[in-house]
Amino acid sequence: MSTLTVPAQVPSVTEDCEQLRKAFEGWGTNEQLIISILAHRNAAQRKLIRQTYADTYGEDLLKSLDKELTNDFERVVMLWTLDPAERDAFLANEATKRWTSSNQVLMEIACTRSSKQLLEARQAYHARFKKSLEEDVGYHTNGDFRKLLLPLVTAYRYEGDEVNITLAKSEAKILHEKISNKAYNDEDLIRILATRSKAQINATLNQYKNVYGNDIDQDLEADPKDEYLDLLRATVQCLGTDEGALTRVVTTRAEVDLKVIKDEYQRRNSVPLDRAVVKDTSGDYEKMLLALLGHGDA
Amino acid sequence: MSTLTVPAQVPSVTEDCEQLRKAFEGWGTNEQLIISILAHRNAAQRKLIRQTYADTYGEDLLKSLDKELTNDFERVVMLWTLDPAERDAFLANEATKRWTSSNQVLMEIACTRSSKQLLEARQAYHARFKKSLEEDVGYHTNGDFRKLLLPLVTAYRYEGDEVNITLAKSEAKILHEKISNKAYNDEDLIRILATRSKAQINATLNQYKNVYGNDIDQDLEADPKDEYLDLLRATVQCLGTDEGALTRVVTTRAEVDLKVIKDEYQRRNSVPLDRAVVKDTSGDYEKMLLALLGHGDA
Known part of the structure; x- marks a missing residue:
């Protein structure tokens, strides 16, 4: 469940931009005004605000935020305003400049994103930092950490379901x-x-x-x-961890060939599909999947 | 200079497809007919033929060629028919199955293509071989070869002109x-x-x-x-080797700021730009570049 609250009546994007500009102007910055706008707009809305802001004022909103805000507040507003690929690029770059524990951040970005998302983060890295993610990861790390992290961040994994x-x-x-x-x-x-x-x-x-x-x-x-x-x-x-696999397999293939799915699931995961469903799901979701798998009444 | 000859009057794509289909049918294959079509069509035309062929006959032209042709002839027709990214994917895959000397092929694909082209080859590899290029390169190689080749084939290099x-x-x-x-x-x-x-x-x-x-x-x-x-x-x-660099730098930036380019070129390449032009170019091309660099009469 998302925790984001967006007002029922969202102001026009032009109005949002004007208010943001106002928040930056004059003596001091109106942080509350910035929060009241950006913290209550979804990703698509924030993206549109950035575009319109840049078109209207000839400056990237991120740049304005960077000039006006500081410290933790700056960081949270900026990360929130970035799109997901840019956010990954930013976090990865930050990680390459810090101590070893930030290797965990690099690994997470490399391993939990889809191939396309990781690629988009690498492209965003080029655009923002004028160099490649792997350049900075390679330069920042050494020894075993580099041996593991460099291939992880440069991976473009195949994403099909075929298994050998x-x-x-x-x-x-x-x-x-x-x-x-x-x-x-x-x-x-x-x-x-x-x-x-x-x-x-x-x-x-x-x-x-x-x-x-x-x-x-x-x-x-x-x-x-x-x-x-x-x-x-x-x-x-x-x-x-492939949490979406169960739902994906059952819903996309249940209607195609039930027997083949079950055999294939067992072959790949070495656990019968029914047992996996019972173990990992509950309530109506479990009932639905089991019904699709042929349990219970029609 | 391209050596490809395309007839002044190119048959319609439908006609080309019909002729190709005819070449595959009946007793034996009409190789001469295949050559007379495919060897005299440019990349855009070949691409259109593949699309139309697939739409018309429900089979990839490559598949038909694979069934009908053999050995070296099959290989040259197939490589020629593929688009550049697919061709790279095919050649790279072939290289991962052969002896060490084919590491050279992998390196060439990795190092001479643009970042975008290499990425497209990796995407074509997924589509065709149902796995990733780096999977096969990693599995095929070992020791020092793997240490060098794996990061080369997974690179997504920054391509801007900035130099530190x-x-x-x-x-x-x-x-x-x-x-x-x-x-x-x-x-x-x-x-x-x-x-x-x-x-x-x-x-x-x-x-x-x-x-x-x-x-x-x-x-x-x-x-x-x-x-x-x-x-x-x-x-x-x-x-x-960055052979396009000279032309690119001069033509794209000559009009912007001549002095800055010269300084930047010397700083980066440690050779004065004029001397690089005289050394690497000749004829009207040399004259043009030197004129842009402020030599000779206006």
């Missing part, structure tokens, strides 16, 4: 060998995580659990002293 | 140190080549020559036994 089970088995074996030997910076381990599609990684992680008994992140034991290991574990968690 | 001379100096120093120590697989050396913009790499290579006396590829000595070193030298040559 033979490959999943052989790569689960590679992962298990490397982790058993504590070879956490191994090139093949990183290659698998950085280049395979999320569907393929999911299949590999499921094979891992089936064959070796543990979830992979149980085997990547926590070690508060080892920041790289923490980053690696978080990477596996981000890549291995 | 301080950085060029410090990275020229890094390159010289690593090469002097024969550390050809060094992470920083690879990072510089794989992530910096071509303009920045050019500036770095010029600094290298100015400070250390040799062109960098003279220092990356040839060694027929060392395929990796050969690949690295070829990479540097591809990235360091």
Whole structure:
């Protein structure tokens, strides 16, 4: 659920721009006026405000905000005003300038966005910082962090549902060998995580659990002293979580061929689809999915 | 100069498609007919033929060609019929299945295309092979080859003209140190080549020559036994060659501010612009550029 509240009667975009301009003018800045406008407009509305503002006053709204605001308030207003790709670019750039813990931010942007979103963030990075994201990530990091982060931020993963089970088995074996030997910076381990599609990684992680008994992140034991290991574990968690998969599979394919879906789901995830539904869903959503899967009354 | 000859009177696209379909039908294939059409149509015409063929016969022309033709003839017709991004995807895929020398193909595609073209090749790779280019490159290569090729094929370089001379100096120093120590697989050396913009790499290579006396590829000595070193030298040559730069700089900025261009050109390339023009151009082209640079009569 979104928490954003937009007034029932939204002022015209021209009016919003005039009010913002007014908030910047004169002695001091009218922060309350800025909040009353920007904090109550959705993404499309904010985008339109930025365009109109630039057309009207010949200056990017971001630039005006940058001149007028400071510190945490500036940061929250600016991040909120940026579109998602620009926001990622900004956060990533910030992360390349800070200490190691911000590697987590870079990993999250690289691993939780779709291929298209990550690409758009890289394009926004060019536009804003006049260089590439990977340039700054490479320059900022070194050693194992660089070995993992550079391929993650430059990935353009395949996003289809096709899964190669033979490959999943052989790569689960590679992962298990490397982790058993504590070879956490191994090139093949990183290659698998950085280049395979999320569907393929999911299949590999499921094979891992089936064959070796543990979830992979149980085997990547926590070690508060080892920041790289923490980053690696978080990477596996981000890549291995595909929360929308269940709904996507059932709703897009239920009507096509129920039997094939079930077999395919079990083959890929090594768990029967019905059990996954019961485990991960509840209420009407669960009932709906189970009905689509052929349980209960018609 | 293009060597393609297109007839003065090109048949309609429908007619071309009918003729192609006829060439595939019946006993045997009419290769001469296929050549007489496809070898004499430009890229836009071939693209239109593919679209119309698919709309009319419900099958991709490539698929028909694949079924009807064999060996080298199939390969040349198919590569010619593909659009540039698909062609790159196809060639890259082929390269990932072959011996080491095909790493050269991957490097060329990665380093000689624009950022947009490389991205389009990666997108075409998804569409055709149902996986990512970097997946296959990572899986196919290992050791130093992988260390160099993976970041090259995933690069999305910044393409602006901005150059940071301080950085060029410090990275020229890094390159010289690593090469002097024969550390050809060094992470920083690879990072510089794989992530910096071509303009920045050019500036770095010029600094290298100015400070250390040799062109960098003279220092990356040839060694027929060392395929990796050969690949690295070829990479540097591809990235360091920016043949369109001279024309681009002069024509796009001559009218803006002549003095600034000259200073900037010398700063970046460490060669006066006039001398670069005289060295690299001839005839009317040279005269034109020199005139724009303020030489000779108005």
